[in-house]
Amino acid sequence: MRAAAARYGTAGSLVLTALVAAPAGSASAALPTPETHGTTVAAQRAEAAGIRWGTCAKAEHLPPSLQCGTVSVPLDYAHPHGEQIKLTVSRAKAKAKGKEKGQEKGKGKGKAAGRAVARQGALVFNPGGPGGSGMYFPMAGVMPEWKRIAAAYDLIGYAPRGVGRSAPLSCQDPKEFGKGPTQAPTHPDEAYKQERVAKAKAYARGCAARNPGLRHYTSLNNARDLDVLRAALGEEKLTFLGASYGTYFGALYATLFPTHVRRMVFDSAVNPAPAQIWYRNNLDQSAAFERRWADFRAWVAKHDKTYRLGRTPEEVLRNYEKVRAELGRKPAGGKVGQSQLQSAYLQAGYYDDYWPMRAKALSAYLKGDPKPLIEQAAPEPRAAAEQENGNAVYTAVECNDAPWPTDFATWDRDNTLLARVAPFETWDNAWMNLPCAYWPAPRQQPLDVRADDDELAPTLILAAERDAATPYEGARELHRRLRGSVLVTEREAGTHGIGGGANECVNGHLEAYLLEGTLPARRAACAPHQEPRPDSAERAVERPRAL
Secondary structure, eight states, X not given: XXXXXXXXXXXXOOOBOSTTOOOSSXXXXXXXXXXXXXXXXXHHHHHHHOOOOEEOOGGGOOOTTSEEEEEEEESSTTSTTSOEEEEEEEEEOOSOOSBOSSOOOSOOOOOOTTSOOOBOEEEEEEOOTTTOOOTTGGGGGGSGGGHHHHHHEEEEEEOOTTSTTSSOOOOSOGGGTTOSSOOOOSSOOHHHHHHHHHHHHHHHHXXXXXXXXXXXXXXXXXXXXXXXXXXXXXXXXXXXXXXXXXXXHHHHHHHHOGGGEEEEEEESOOOOOGGGTTHHHHHHHHHHHHHHHHHHHHHHHHTHHHHOSOSSHHHHHHHHHHHHHHHHHSOBTTTBOHHHHHHHHHHHHHOGGGHHHHHHHHHHHHTTOOHHHHHHHSOOGGGHHHHHHHHHHHHHHHHHHSOOOOOHHHHHHHHHHHHHHOTTTHHHHHHHHGGGGGOOSOOOOBOOOOXXXXXXXXXXXXXXXXXXXXXXXXXXXXXXXXXXXXXXXXXXXXOSOOTTSSOHHHHHHHHHHHHHOOOOSSEEEEOOOXXXXXXXXXXXXXXXXXX
């Protein structure tokens, strides 16, 4: 699934294993496997070794206030004494000095705001992907929305296996990845489809040839790595915040290691139902992006006095298609073609704070000024290696995680039908995932995510009702599967990743849970955050393209 950084935001959202297929009940009913034993061995070893914190490498581009280290994990958990790989980890130490007295388990009525903050250990974060790095996360502690949480917790970020400097994957020459300009037909003809099939086959072969340990890059191993990281941090139980794809392997963790969970937040949840991983989830994501694309166009139409792109969503669409057709004939600046335009405006489906800058760029282009569009959509050569790495990890994990249709006729049928009603993202999403049809590594079967409240501590699920990257039904499905979980919904909103964002109500629930273990009743709702103002384009900041 395409995500804000590595095409899952559901993108962007996850996964499984034939070797550890739990029955439709408690995870504790699953028979022990070599991987189970291997995780125990690796965690014990990590607990003894700890993490040697020091100055972060220059390659991480992190401020000197952060510390970095590494954690060793087995490449193959069935052979814990075999080849080891190192995961890079970052930390900002908690500001509070006192330790909390006890660890609450349950729901309460208190509010965290205004109370003294006690130190509570480590909070581990994953931003999603697959392929996203969380190394930057500890920097969030300086933001107002995170200050109280940063006072209580060591903020821990890390790069999962394959990402960044954590035994990185690469499937093609980064110089060839993301080259522009390129075309992106909404309704491709047969010749274009066969061209993309050939590219997908070549990409799959390249991944296998460049990465001998490719089959070990899975969501299940990401969950096992998380338990080893917990042990290396000296934490008896894990406090974890996963966003987008991070919710999926967080759910796998809760299934595999329910008694190791202290507190767990699932922000913008992937649908974990085995039948959804991953092919069906991607189709559902494409349909959801069509709805969110309509939300963006409705907002632009509402501010026609500012942008002059049309008074109705249909008129805005006609102007967008006009630009799209022009870029097909003559790429902007020789760099921005239809594909680059699509990728840039897909970001508006993830985050509504992109809306003003994207509307302004479209308006300027139609008035004869292509510069804003080029600035926002042109490929960035300096980011090519990072983007290629994120794409390689995304592909490897999703392809390894589950069975995919191996006959292109199935892909062609499903995406042709869907594109008739949801043309905006359907075929681009299909091309992104098509290497999985020709993947050489063994396929796994998705783990049946489930946990009972007598084993798993209460968990918190955050979801925006109109999220496109991880459609809302995914949060409801996860809520059904994790007994004792609480679902907090931001109504009539569609931003992907809402914890610590613009909604004070959502942030209140997040803070109360992380600081006090306090949860509302089984479900709660927040009014939507305020829509962006049409004059806020200059204040918007481009997000990194790799969630």
